[in-house]
C-alpha cells in the first residue's frame with residue numbers, strides 16, 4: 001500500500017524539524033524524510049549555532065530578535081517530558097567591532113532601537129576590560145597569508161564595538177533538531193531516515209508526492225523542500241527554478257577550533273565576537289576552546305560546490321588562514337599543528353537572505369537558501385512556513401498578496417514577501433554570512 005501524508009517535509013535539519021513541529025501542532029499529518037541515518041545530521045550538525053540579533057536589514061533583525069526568545073525558552077517551547085535531554089542555550093553576548101565598512105554599526109543600532117532589542121556601545125577600553133587578550137590594532141582589509149602585508153597593522157585602531165548582551169549560542173545543534181522532531185512526534189509527526197528523495201511526483205498540475213531511491217512512492221498534496229545545501233537539486237527535480245530570481249547554491253566553509261590562550265578562560269569569560277577588520281567571527285567552545293569562522297572577506301575565493309554529497313571534507317589552507325587572521329587579534333593564540341574543526345556547506349542564496357516561500361508548482365514549498373545565518377531563526381521560520389502553507393492551501397495568492405505574519409514575542413507584523421523567491425536582489429544585505 002502506498003504511504004500517504006498531508007505534507008511531506010524533505011530534510012530533518014533544524015529548519016525542517018521546526019516546520020514538522022509547527023505543522024503537526026497545527027493538525028497536519030506530516031512525514032519528514034531524510035537520506036541520513038539520523039535526524040539533524042545534515043549541515044545543522046556543523047553549525048556554530050550562534051544566536052545573535054544584529055542583521056543588515058530591518059526584517060532580518062526583527063526575525064532574529066524574535067528567534068532568540070525560542071532558544072531562551074527552549075524547554076517550554078518544546079513541551080517534552082521532564083528529564084528529556086535538551087540542547088542548551090548559553091548566553092554570552094555578541095560583540096561586534098565597529099568599522100568604516102559596517103558604517104560603525106549605526107544602521108544595526110537603529111534597527112535594534114526601533115525593535116527594543118537591548119545593546120550597549122563599548123569604548124576600546126571597555127573591549128579591553130572584557131577581552132584583555134585582544135590587541136585593538138586595525139589590520140583591515142583582511143588578507144591572504146601570501147600577501148606580504150599580512151599581519152601588519154595599518155596604523156589605525158578599532159574605534160569601539162557594540163555589544164548585544166542577550167546573544168549566545170546553542171551547545172549541540174544536532175540535538176536541537178532531534179528535540180524539535182521529538183516534540184513534533186508528540187503531535188503525531190512521522191519521520192523516516194535513510195530515505196532519499198529522487199523525484200517529485202506531479203499530477204493534474206500540482207505536486208502529488210515523492211519517489212525514493214528504492215523506487216517507493218509516497219503520496220501527499222503538499223511537499224516542502226527543506227533540503228539545506230541540497231535544496232537546488234530538489235527544486236530542479238520539481239521543475240520550479242524558472243520563476244525564481246533568487247537561487248541557492250552549496251558553498252563550502254571551514255570552521256577552526258583552537259584552544260584558548262593559557263591564563264584566560266574563554267569558555268567562561270569570552271564572548272561571541274564579529275570582527276570584520278580581520279574577516280572572522282568567533283565564539284567560546286566547550287573545553288576552553290575558541291571556534292573561528294570566516295566572514296567571507298573579498299580576498300577569499302568562494303568555494304562553490306556542485307554536489308552537496310561529494311565535496312572535499314579535509315581542511316585546506318583556509319583553516320590556517322582563518323586561524324592566523326584571528327592570531328592578529330589575539331597575539332598569544334597558539335595554533336596547533338593538528339587541525340580541528342568543521343568542514344560543512346552553506347546553502348547560499350543570491351543575496352544571502354533565505355527563501356521561505358511557495359513555488360510555481362501548486363503544493364510545492366521551499367524553506368532554503370539559509371546562507372549560514374538561519375539556525376537561530378529555525379523555530380520562527382517553522383511557524384511562518386506553517387502559516388504560509390495554510391494561507392496558500394486556503395486559496396490565497398501569496399505572490400500577489402503576501403502573507404502578513406505576526407511575530408508573537410516582539411509584537412511586530414512582517415511582510416513575508418521579504419523572503420520571496422521572486423524578490424529583487426536585496427542590496428541592503430551584507431552579501432555575506434552576516435545576512
Ligand SMILES: Cc1cc2nc3c(=O)[nH]c(=O)nc-3n(C[C@H](O)[C@H](O)[C@H](O)COP(=O)(O)OP(=O)(O)OC[C@H]3O[C@@H](n4cnc5c(N)ncnc54)[C@H](O)[C@@H]3O)c2cc1C
Pocket residue numbers: 010011012013014015016017033034035036040041042043044045046047048049050051195196197198226227228229230231234253255342344345346367368370371372373374375376377
Ligand atoms: C559551518 C556553518 C556554521 C553556521 N553557523 C551558524 C550560526 O552560527 N548561526 C546561525 O544562525 N546559522 C548558522 N549556520 C546556518 C545554519 O546552520 C543553517 O541555516 C541550518 O542548520 C540549516 O538547516 P536546514 O534544516 O535548512 O538544513 P540541513 O541541516 O542541511 O538539513 C537538510 C537535510 O536535508 C537532507 N536532504 C537533502 N537532500 C535530500 C534528499 N534528496 N532526500 C532526502 N533528504 C535530503 C539532508 O540529509 C539534511 O539532513 C551555519 C551553517 C554552517 C554550515
